[in-house]
Amino acid sequence: MDEVEVVVAHSERATLRVGDVFLKVDADQARIDAEVEAMTLVPVPTPEVLWRKPPVLAIAAVPGTVLGRLGEPSTASPAVWAAVGAAIRKLHDTPLPPRLGRAGRGRDELTAELDVECELLVTNGVLPADLVTRNREVAEAALRPWTPAFTHGDLQIVHVFVDGDEVSGIIDWSEAGPGDPLYDLATLTLGHEEHLDDVVEGYGTDVDLDVIRAWWSLRSLLAIRWLTEHGFDPTAPGCEVDVLKSRM
Template sequence: MDEVKVVVAHSERATLRVGDVFLKVDADQARIDVEVEAMSLAPVPTPEVLWRKPPVLATAALRGTTLGRLGGPATGSPAAWAAAGAAIRKLHDAPPPPWPGRAGRSIDELTKELDDECELLVTNGVLPADLVTRNRQVAEAALRPWTPAFTHGDLQIAHVFVDGDEVTGIIDWSEAGQGDALYDLATFILGHEEHLDDVIAGYGTDIDLDVIHAWSSLRSLLAVRSLIEQGFDPFAPGCEVDVLRSRM
Protein backbone atom coordinates (compact mmCIF):
# COMPACT_ATOMS: atom_id res chain seq x y z
CA MET A 1 0.00 0.00 0.00
CA ASP A 2 1.28 3.49 -0.83
CA GLU A 3 2.25 5.76 2.00
CA VAL A 4 -0.36 8.36 2.97
CA LYS A 5 1.21 11.80 3.31
CA VAL A 6 -0.59 14.75 4.87
CA VAL A 7 0.15 17.73 2.62
CA VAL A 8 -1.88 20.27 4.59
CA ALA A 9 -4.58 19.97 7.22
CA HIS A 10 -6.60 22.45 9.25
CA SER A 11 -10.16 22.98 10.41
CA GLU A 12 -11.50 23.92 6.96
CA ARG A 13 -9.94 21.28 4.71
CA ALA A 14 -7.20 18.69 4.35
CA THR A 15 -5.13 17.43 1.44
CA LEU A 16 -3.55 13.98 1.39
CA ARG A 17 -1.18 12.36 -1.10
CA VAL A 18 -1.45 8.64 -1.78
CA GLY A 19 1.06 7.59 -4.40
CA ASP A 20 0.38 9.69 -7.49
CA VAL A 21 -3.06 10.86 -6.32
CA PHE A 22 -3.96 13.93 -4.27
CA LEU A 23 -7.13 13.71 -2.17
CA LYS A 24 -8.64 17.01 -1.07
CA VAL A 25 -11.27 16.74 1.66
CA ASP A 26 -13.42 19.85 2.00
CA ALA A 27 -16.77 20.02 3.77
CA ASP A 28 -17.66 23.20 1.84
CA GLN A 29 -19.10 21.90 -1.44
CA ALA A 30 -19.05 25.40 -2.94
CA ARG A 31 -15.26 25.57 -2.68
CA ILE A 32 -14.88 22.27 -4.51
CA ASP A 33 -17.33 23.48 -7.19
CA VAL A 34 -15.22 26.61 -7.69
CA GLU A 35 -12.00 24.60 -7.83
CA VAL A 36 -13.23 22.21 -10.52
CA GLU A 37 -14.79 24.96 -12.63
CA ALA A 38 -11.75 27.25 -12.33
CA MET A 39 -9.37 24.48 -13.40
CA SER A 40 -11.53 23.80 -16.45
CA LEU A 41 -11.40 27.48 -17.45
CA ALA A 42 -7.80 28.37 -16.59
CA PRO A 43 -5.49 28.66 -19.64
CA VAL A 44 -2.54 27.25 -17.67
CA PRO A 45 -1.61 23.66 -16.72
CA THR A 46 -3.71 22.27 -13.87
CA PRO A 47 -4.00 18.83 -12.26
CA GLU A 48 -6.17 16.22 -13.99
CA VAL A 49 -9.39 15.59 -12.08
CA LEU A 50 -9.58 11.81 -11.58
CA TRP A 51 -12.84 11.58 -9.69
CA ARG A 52 -15.05 13.51 -7.35
CA LYS A 53 -17.19 12.16 -4.55
CA PRO A 54 -18.19 14.85 -2.03
CA PRO A 55 -16.52 15.80 0.19
CA VAL A 56 -13.45 14.40 -1.64
CA LEU A 57 -11.81 15.59 -4.87
CA ALA A 58 -9.11 13.35 -6.38
CA THR A 59 -6.53 14.82 -8.76
CA ALA A 60 -3.40 13.43 -10.38
CA ALA A 61 0.00 14.44 -9.05
CA LEU A 62 1.96 16.93 -11.14
CA ARG A 63 5.36 16.40 -12.67
CA GLY A 64 8.25 18.28 -11.04
CA THR A 65 8.50 20.13 -7.76
CA THR A 66 7.25 23.37 -6.28
CA LEU A 67 9.32 26.52 -6.27
CA GLY A 68 9.46 26.32 -2.47
CA ARG A 69 7.25 27.45 0.37
CA LEU A 70 6.76 30.45 2.60
CA GLY A 71 9.29 30.34 5.42
CA GLY A 72 11.46 27.83 3.57
CA PRO A 73 14.13 28.02 0.89
CA ALA A 74 13.07 28.96 -2.62
CA THR A 75 14.33 26.82 -5.47
CA GLY A 76 14.36 27.06 -9.22
CA SER A 77 16.47 28.95 -11.73
CA PRO A 78 15.77 32.55 -12.76
CA ALA A 79 14.26 31.08 -15.94
CA ALA A 80 11.87 28.96 -13.88
CA TRP A 81 10.68 32.00 -11.94
CA ALA A 82 10.27 33.90 -15.22
CA ALA A 83 8.26 30.98 -16.63
CA ALA A 84 6.01 31.17 -13.57
CA GLY A 85 5.58 34.90 -14.18
CA ALA A 86 4.61 34.22 -17.81
CA ALA A 87 2.06 31.60 -16.73
CA ILE A 88 0.55 33.99 -14.19
CA ARG A 89 0.28 36.69 -16.87
CA LYS A 90 -1.46 34.21 -19.20
CA LEU A 91 -3.99 33.52 -16.46
CA HIS A 92 -4.58 37.21 -15.74
CA ASP A 93 -5.07 38.01 -19.43
CA ALA A 94 -7.77 35.34 -19.84
CA PRO A 95 -11.48 36.20 -19.61
CA PRO A 96 -12.30 36.16 -15.89
CA PRO A 97 -14.90 33.72 -14.55
CA PRO A 98 -18.30 35.17 -13.67
CA TRP A 99 -17.89 34.90 -9.90
CA PRO A 100 -15.80 37.02 -7.48
CA GLY A 101 -12.80 35.35 -5.89
CA ARG A 102 -10.70 35.88 -2.80
CA ALA A 103 -8.75 38.61 -4.60
CA GLY A 104 -11.97 40.36 -5.58
CA ARG A 105 -13.40 41.65 -2.33
CA SER A 106 -14.71 45.21 -2.45
CA ILE A 107 -12.64 48.14 -1.20
CA ASP A 108 -15.17 48.90 1.55
CA GLU A 109 -15.24 45.26 2.69
CA LEU A 110 -11.47 44.99 2.74
CA THR A 111 -11.02 48.30 4.54
CA LYS A 112 -13.40 47.32 7.32
CA GLU A 113 -11.88 43.85 7.66
CA LEU A 114 -8.38 45.29 7.75
CA ASP A 115 -9.18 47.99 10.31
CA ASP A 116 -10.99 45.50 12.56
CA GLU A 117 -8.11 43.03 12.32
CA CYS A 118 -5.48 45.68 13.05
CA GLU A 119 -7.38 46.68 16.19
CA LEU A 120 -7.55 43.07 17.37
CA LEU A 121 -3.85 42.47 16.69
CA VAL A 122 -2.94 45.40 18.93
CA THR A 123 -5.54 45.06 21.70
CA ASN A 124 -4.83 41.34 22.07
CA GLY A 125 -1.08 41.92 22.14
CA VAL A 126 -0.40 39.75 19.11
CA LEU A 127 1.78 42.36 17.37
CA PRO A 128 3.33 45.69 18.46
CA ALA A 129 1.27 48.77 17.67
CA ASP A 130 4.02 50.44 15.64
CA LEU A 131 4.40 47.36 13.42
CA VAL A 132 0.66 47.22 12.77
CA THR A 133 0.36 50.97 12.19
CA ARG A 134 3.23 51.05 9.68
CA ASN A 135 1.90 48.11 7.69
CA ARG A 136 -1.64 49.51 7.75
CA GLN A 137 -0.18 52.63 6.11
CA VAL A 138 1.61 50.54 3.47
CA ALA A 139 -1.55 48.49 2.85
CA GLU A 140 -3.53 51.60 1.94
CA ALA A 141 -2.09 51.55 -1.60
CA ALA A 142 -3.93 48.29 -2.32
CA LEU A 143 -7.32 49.83 -1.48
CA ARG A 144 -7.99 51.33 -4.90
CA PRO A 145 -10.10 50.45 -7.96
CA TRP A 146 -8.76 47.56 -10.04
CA THR A 147 -9.66 45.93 -13.34
CA PRO A 148 -11.17 42.44 -12.81
CA ALA A 149 -8.79 39.67 -13.86
CA PHE A 150 -8.85 35.87 -13.71
CA THR A 151 -7.12 35.37 -10.37
CA HIS A 152 -6.05 32.23 -8.54
CA GLY A 153 -6.68 33.80 -5.14
CA ASP A 154 -4.10 31.77 -3.17
CA LEU A 155 -1.08 31.73 -5.47
CA GLN A 156 1.59 30.65 -3.00
CA ILE A 157 4.84 29.35 -4.49
CA ALA A 158 3.95 25.97 -2.97
CA HIS A 159 1.03 25.83 -5.42
CA VAL A 160 3.17 26.22 -8.57
CA PHE A 161 5.04 23.17 -9.91
CA VAL A 162 7.97 23.34 -12.29
CA ASP A 163 10.16 20.79 -14.04
CA GLY A 164 13.40 22.48 -15.01
CA ASP A 165 12.32 25.78 -16.53
CA GLU A 166 8.79 24.61 -17.42
CA VAL A 167 5.63 25.22 -15.38
CA THR A 168 3.91 21.83 -15.18
CA GLY A 169 0.87 22.87 -13.20
CA ILE A 170 -0.82 25.09 -10.63
CA ILE A 171 -2.89 23.57 -7.82
CA ASP A 172 -5.45 24.68 -5.20
CA TRP A 173 -8.02 26.76 -7.11
CA SER A 174 -10.77 26.98 -4.49
CA GLU A 175 -10.26 30.76 -4.01
CA ALA A 176 -10.21 31.55 -7.75
CA GLY A 177 -12.44 34.10 -9.45
CA GLN A 178 -12.50 37.73 -10.50
CA GLY A 179 -9.98 39.82 -8.60
CA ASP A 180 -6.99 42.14 -8.56
CA ALA A 181 -4.11 40.63 -10.53
CA LEU A 182 -1.56 42.29 -8.25
CA TYR A 183 -2.96 40.35 -5.27
CA ASP A 184 -1.87 37.14 -6.98
CA LEU A 185 1.60 38.50 -7.67
CA ALA A 186 2.00 39.74 -4.10
CA THR A 187 0.97 36.32 -2.77
CA PHE A 188 3.36 34.57 -5.14
CA ILE A 189 6.47 36.51 -4.11
CA LEU A 190 5.51 36.82 -0.40
CA GLY A 191 8.64 36.20 1.63
CA HIS A 192 10.73 35.73 -1.52
CA GLU A 193 10.91 39.21 -3.02
CA GLU A 194 14.48 38.51 -4.13
CA HIS A 195 12.88 36.71 -7.10
CA LEU A 196 10.55 39.58 -8.03
CA ASP A 197 12.74 40.77 -10.93
CA ASP A 198 12.71 37.28 -12.44
CA VAL A 199 8.92 37.06 -12.11
CA ILE A 200 8.51 40.48 -13.72
CA ALA A 201 10.78 39.38 -16.57
CA GLY A 202 8.21 36.75 -17.46
CA TYR A 203 5.07 38.64 -16.45
CA GLY A 204 5.79 42.03 -17.97
CA THR A 205 6.78 45.41 -16.63
CA ASP A 206 3.39 47.09 -16.13
CA ILE A 207 3.40 46.39 -12.39
CA ASP A 208 2.97 48.91 -9.57
CA LEU A 209 5.48 47.77 -6.95
CA ASP A 210 3.87 49.93 -4.27
CA VAL A 211 0.65 47.99 -4.73
CA ILE A 212 2.54 44.68 -4.62
CA HIS A 213 4.06 45.68 -1.29
CA ALA A 214 0.69 46.94 -0.09
CA TRP A 215 -1.00 43.61 -0.81
CA SER A 216 1.85 41.79 0.96
CA SER A 217 1.30 43.87 4.09
CA LEU A 218 -2.49 43.62 3.88
CA ARG A 219 -2.47 39.85 3.33
CA SER A 220 -0.01 39.32 6.18
CA LEU A 221 -1.97 41.48 8.63
CA LEU A 222 -5.16 39.55 7.88
CA ALA A 223 -3.44 36.17 8.13
CA VAL A 224 -1.56 36.29 11.43
CA ARG A 225 -4.35 35.49 13.90
CA SER A 226 -6.10 32.94 11.68
CA LEU A 227 -2.84 31.08 11.09
CA ILE A 228 -2.21 30.89 14.83
CA GLU A 229 -5.74 29.56 15.37
CA GLN A 230 -5.13 26.86 12.72
CA GLY A 231 -1.90 25.72 14.34
CA PHE A 232 0.55 27.41 11.96
CA ASP A 233 3.35 29.78 13.01
CA PRO A 234 3.38 33.16 11.25
CA PHE A 235 6.34 34.15 13.47
CA ALA A 236 8.59 31.50 11.89
CA PRO A 237 11.59 32.91 9.97
CA GLY A 238 10.59 34.20 6.55
CA CYS A 239 6.85 34.03 7.24
CA GLU A 240 4.14 36.68 7.62
CA VAL A 241 5.52 38.53 10.64
CA ASP A 242 8.95 38.82 9.01
CA VAL A 243 7.22 40.24 5.93
CA LEU A 244 5.57 42.86 8.15
CA ARG A 245 8.88 43.67 9.87
CA SER A 246 10.54 44.22 6.49
CA ARG A 247 8.31 47.27 5.97
CA MET A 248 9.63 49.03 9.08
Protein backbone atom coordinates in the same frame (compact mmCIF):
# COMPACT_ATOMS: atom_id res chain seq x y z
CA MET B 1 0.98 -0.09 0.24
CA ASP B 2 1.28 3.69 0.04
CA GLU B 3 0.96 5.54 3.32
CA VAL B 4 -1.61 8.25 3.90
CA GLU B 5 0.03 11.65 4.29
CA VAL B 6 -1.85 14.58 5.76
CA VAL B 7 -0.78 17.48 3.56
CA VAL B 8 -2.86 20.13 5.32
CA ALA B 9 -5.82 19.94 7.66
CA HIS B 10 -7.89 22.56 9.44
CA SER B 11 -11.52 23.26 10.22
CA GLU B 12 -12.39 24.33 6.66
CA ARG B 13 -10.86 21.50 4.63
CA ALA B 14 -8.25 18.77 4.58
CA THR B 15 -5.95 17.39 1.89
CA LEU B 16 -4.52 13.88 2.03
CA ARG B 17 -1.96 12.22 -0.23
CA VAL B 18 -1.91 8.53 -1.09
CA GLY B 19 0.87 7.80 -3.56
CA ASP B 20 0.31 10.06 -6.57
CA VAL B 21 -3.30 10.82 -5.66
CA PHE B 22 -4.44 13.80 -3.60
CA LEU B 23 -7.80 13.64 -1.82
CA LYS B 24 -9.33 17.00 -0.99
CA VAL B 25 -12.10 16.86 1.60
CA ASP B 26 -14.25 19.99 1.70
CA ALA B 27 -17.75 20.38 3.10
CA ASP B 28 -18.26 23.50 0.96
CA GLN B 29 -19.31 22.03 -2.37
CA ALA B 30 -19.49 25.47 -3.99
CA ARG B 31 -15.77 25.84 -3.34
CA ILE B 32 -15.08 22.44 -4.91
CA ASP B 33 -17.31 23.35 -7.88
CA ALA B 34 -15.28 26.54 -8.38
CA GLU B 35 -12.01 24.66 -8.19
CA VAL B 36 -13.01 22.05 -10.76
CA GLU B 37 -14.44 24.65 -13.13
CA ALA B 38 -11.37 26.85 -12.86
CA MET B 39 -9.05 24.00 -13.77
CA THR B 40 -11.04 23.37 -16.95
CA LEU B 41 -10.82 27.02 -18.04
CA VAL B 42 -7.30 28.21 -17.36
CA PRO B 43 -4.51 28.14 -20.01
CA VAL B 44 -1.88 26.85 -17.56
CA PRO B 45 -1.06 23.30 -16.42
CA THR B 46 -3.34 22.03 -13.64
CA PRO B 47 -3.86 18.69 -11.88
CA GLU B 48 -5.96 16.02 -13.59
CA VAL B 49 -9.30 15.42 -11.89
CA LEU B 50 -9.52 11.65 -11.31
CA TRP B 51 -12.93 11.42 -9.69
CA ARG B 52 -15.31 13.28 -7.47
CA LYS B 53 -17.65 11.99 -4.79
CA PRO B 54 -18.77 14.77 -2.43
CA PRO B 55 -17.26 15.81 -0.14
CA VAL B 56 -14.09 14.34 -1.72
CA LEU B 57 -12.25 15.48 -4.84
CA ALA B 58 -9.46 13.21 -6.12
CA ILE B 59 -6.75 14.77 -8.27
CA ALA B 60 -3.47 13.49 -9.67
CA ALA B 61 -0.10 14.81 -8.55
CA VAL B 62 1.50 17.22 -10.99
CA PRO B 63 5.06 16.60 -12.20
CA GLY B 64 8.05 18.61 -11.06
CA THR B 65 8.90 20.26 -7.77
CA VAL B 66 7.50 23.23 -5.89
CA LEU B 67 8.87 26.62 -6.84
CA GLY B 68 9.86 27.13 -3.21
CA ARG B 69 8.52 27.45 0.31
CA LEU B 70 7.73 30.40 2.53
CA GLY B 71 10.57 30.89 5.00
CA GLU B 72 13.11 29.02 2.87
CA PRO B 73 15.36 30.25 0.03
CA SER B 74 14.17 29.24 -3.43
CA THR B 75 16.74 27.45 -5.58
CA ALA B 76 14.81 28.21 -8.78
CA SER B 77 16.70 30.26 -11.34
CA PRO B 78 15.65 33.74 -12.52
CA ALA B 79 14.50 32.12 -15.77
CA VAL B 80 12.13 29.85 -13.86
CA TRP B 81 10.66 32.75 -11.89
CA ALA B 82 10.21 34.65 -15.16
CA ALA B 83 8.43 31.63 -16.66
CA VAL B 84 6.06 31.64 -13.70
CA GLY B 85 5.39 35.33 -14.30
CA ALA B 86 4.57 34.58 -17.94
CA ALA B 87 2.17 31.80 -16.90
CA ILE B 88 0.40 34.15 -14.49
CA ARG B 89 0.02 36.70 -17.27
CA LYS B 90 -1.69 34.04 -19.43
CA LEU B 91 -4.08 33.38 -16.57
CA HIS B 92 -4.87 37.06 -16.07
CA ASP B 93 -5.44 37.54 -19.80
CA THR B 94 -8.07 34.78 -19.81
CA PRO B 95 -11.64 36.10 -20.15
CA LEU B 96 -13.44 36.29 -16.83
CA PRO B 97 -15.51 33.16 -16.21
CA PRO B 98 -19.25 33.86 -16.34
CA ARG B 99 -20.18 31.79 -13.29
CA LEU B 100 -16.98 31.00 -11.42
CA GLY B 101 -16.83 31.91 -7.77
CA ARG B 102 -17.59 35.31 -6.36
CA ALA B 103 -15.77 38.55 -6.80
CA GLY B 104 -12.94 39.03 -4.36
CA ARG B 105 -13.40 41.27 -1.37
CA GLY B 106 -13.90 44.87 -2.38
CA ARG B 107 -12.17 47.90 -0.96
CA ASP B 108 -14.72 48.63 1.76
CA GLU B 109 -14.83 45.02 2.93
CA LEU B 110 -11.05 44.73 2.98
CA THR B 111 -10.67 48.03 4.84
CA ALA B 112 -13.15 46.98 7.53
CA GLU B 113 -11.55 43.54 7.93
CA LEU B 114 -8.07 45.03 8.06
CA ASP B 115 -9.03 47.54 10.74
CA VAL B 116 -10.52 44.76 12.90
CA GLU B 117 -7.47 42.52 12.53
CA CYS B 118 -5.03 45.33 13.27
CA GLU B 119 -6.89 46.24 16.44
CA LEU B 120 -6.94 42.62 17.60
CA LEU B 121 -3.24 42.13 16.88
CA VAL B 122 -2.40 45.08 19.12
CA THR B 123 -5.04 44.54 21.81
CA ASN B 124 -4.11 40.88 22.24
CA GLY B 125 -0.41 41.66 22.34
CA VAL B 126 0.37 39.62 19.25
CA LEU B 127 2.43 42.36 17.59
CA PRO B 128 3.82 45.74 18.69
CA ALA B 129 1.60 48.70 17.91
CA ASP B 130 4.27 50.49 15.84
CA LEU B 131 4.75 47.42 13.63
CA VAL B 132 1.03 47.13 12.99
CA THR B 133 0.61 50.87 12.41
CA ARG B 134 3.45 51.04 9.89
CA ASN B 135 2.18 48.07 7.90
CA ARG B 136 -1.38 49.37 8.01
CA GLU B 137 -0.02 52.54 6.37
CA VAL B 138 1.82 50.50 3.73
CA ALA B 139 -1.28 48.37 3.08
CA GLU B 140 -3.32 51.44 2.18
CA ALA B 141 -1.83 51.48 -1.34
CA ALA B 142 -3.57 48.18 -2.11
CA LEU B 143 -6.97 49.59 -1.15
CA ARG B 144 -7.64 51.26 -4.48
CA PRO B 145 -9.94 50.49 -7.41
CA TRP B 146 -8.72 47.73 -9.73
CA THR B 147 -9.93 46.09 -12.91
CA PRO B 148 -10.90 42.49 -12.04
CA ALA B 149 -9.03 39.72 -13.81
CA PHE B 150 -9.23 35.93 -13.73
CA THR B 151 -7.08 35.26 -10.67
CA HIS B 152 -5.94 32.17 -8.81
CA GLY B 153 -6.76 33.85 -5.51
CA ASP B 154 -4.30 31.87 -3.36
CA LEU B 155 -1.14 31.71 -5.45
CA GLN B 156 1.25 30.71 -2.69
CA ILE B 157 4.71 29.65 -3.79
CA VAL B 158 3.98 26.02 -2.78
CA HIS B 159 1.06 25.94 -5.22
CA VAL B 160 3.38 26.37 -8.22
CA PHE B 161 5.34 23.40 -9.61
CA VAL B 162 8.19 23.65 -12.09
CA ASP B 163 10.12 21.13 -14.15
CA GLY B 164 13.33 22.46 -15.69
CA ASP B 165 12.57 25.99 -16.86
CA GLU B 166 8.86 25.34 -17.37
CA VAL B 167 5.79 25.61 -15.18
CA SER B 168 4.55 22.03 -14.85
CA GLY B 169 1.49 22.63 -12.70
CA ILE B 170 -0.43 25.09 -10.57
CA ILE B 171 -2.63 23.59 -7.85
CA ASP B 172 -5.33 24.57 -5.33
CA TRP B 173 -7.83 26.61 -7.36
CA SER B 174 -10.54 26.78 -4.71
CA GLU B 175 -10.26 30.60 -4.43
CA ALA B 176 -10.18 31.24 -8.19
CA GLY B 177 -12.36 33.99 -9.59
CA PRO B 178 -12.45 37.71 -10.36
CA GLY B 179 -9.84 39.62 -8.38
CA ASP B 180 -6.93 42.04 -8.33
CA PRO B 181 -4.16 40.59 -10.54
CA LEU B 182 -1.49 42.24 -8.40
CA TYR B 183 -2.75 40.21 -5.44
CA ASP B 184 -1.68 37.03 -7.26
CA LEU B 185 1.77 38.47 -7.92
CA ALA B 186 2.09 39.57 -4.31
CA THR B 187 0.97 36.22 -2.90
CA LEU B 188 3.49 34.38 -5.07
CA THR B 189 6.41 36.58 -4.01
CA LEU B 190 5.47 36.96 -0.33
CA GLY B 191 8.70 36.44 1.60
CA HIS B 192 10.66 36.19 -1.67
CA GLU B 193 11.05 39.85 -2.57
CA GLU B 194 14.37 39.14 -4.27
CA HIS B 195 12.51 37.34 -7.09
CA LEU B 196 9.90 40.02 -7.76
CA ASP B 197 11.82 41.63 -10.63
CA ASP B 198 12.14 38.25 -12.39
CA VAL B 199 8.42 37.58 -12.04
CA VAL B 200 7.54 41.03 -13.36
CA GLU B 201 9.93 40.58 -16.30
CA GLY B 202 8.12 37.38 -17.26
CA TYR B 203 4.73 38.95 -16.63
CA GLY B 204 5.58 41.39 -19.38
CA THR B 205 3.81 44.59 -18.43
CA ASP B 206 4.23 47.52 -16.13
CA VAL B 207 3.02 46.81 -12.60
CA ASP B 208 2.88 49.06 -9.57
CA LEU B 209 5.50 47.61 -7.23
CA ASP B 210 4.22 49.72 -4.34
CA VAL B 211 0.84 48.02 -4.64
CA ILE B 212 2.48 44.59 -4.57
CA ARG B 213 4.40 45.58 -1.43
CA ALA B 214 1.14 46.87 0.02
CA TRP B 215 -0.48 43.49 -0.59
CA TRP B 216 2.42 41.81 1.25
CA SER B 217 1.58 43.87 4.32
CA LEU B 218 -2.17 43.55 3.91
CA ARG B 219 -2.14 39.78 3.38
CA SER B 220 0.19 39.24 6.34
CA LEU B 221 -1.87 41.41 8.70
CA LEU B 222 -5.06 39.58 7.73
CA ALA B 223 -3.51 36.11 7.94
CA ILE B 224 -1.68 36.08 11.26
CA ARG B 225 -4.63 35.41 13.57
CA TRP B 226 -6.13 32.78 11.24
CA LEU B 227 -2.79 31.00 10.88
CA THR B 228 -2.24 30.93 14.62
CA GLU B 229 -5.74 29.63 15.34
CA HIS B 230 -5.31 26.84 12.76
CA GLY B 231 -1.98 25.53 14.00
CA PHE B 232 0.42 27.38 11.70
CA ASP B 233 3.32 29.57 12.82
CA PRO B 234 3.45 33.03 11.21
CA THR B 235 6.46 33.89 13.41
CA ALA B 236 8.70 31.28 11.76
CA PRO B 237 11.77 32.76 10.03
CA GLY B 238 10.88 34.35 6.70
CA CYS B 239 7.13 34.08 7.24
CA GLU B 240 4.40 36.66 7.78
CA VAL B 241 5.77 38.43 10.86
CA ASP B 242 9.20 38.78 9.24
CA VAL B 243 7.49 40.16 6.13
CA LEU B 244 5.88 42.83 8.29
CA LYS B 245 9.16 43.62 10.03
CA SER B 246 10.84 44.14 6.66
CA ARG B 247 8.52 47.10 6.04
CA MET B 248 9.89 49.00 9.08
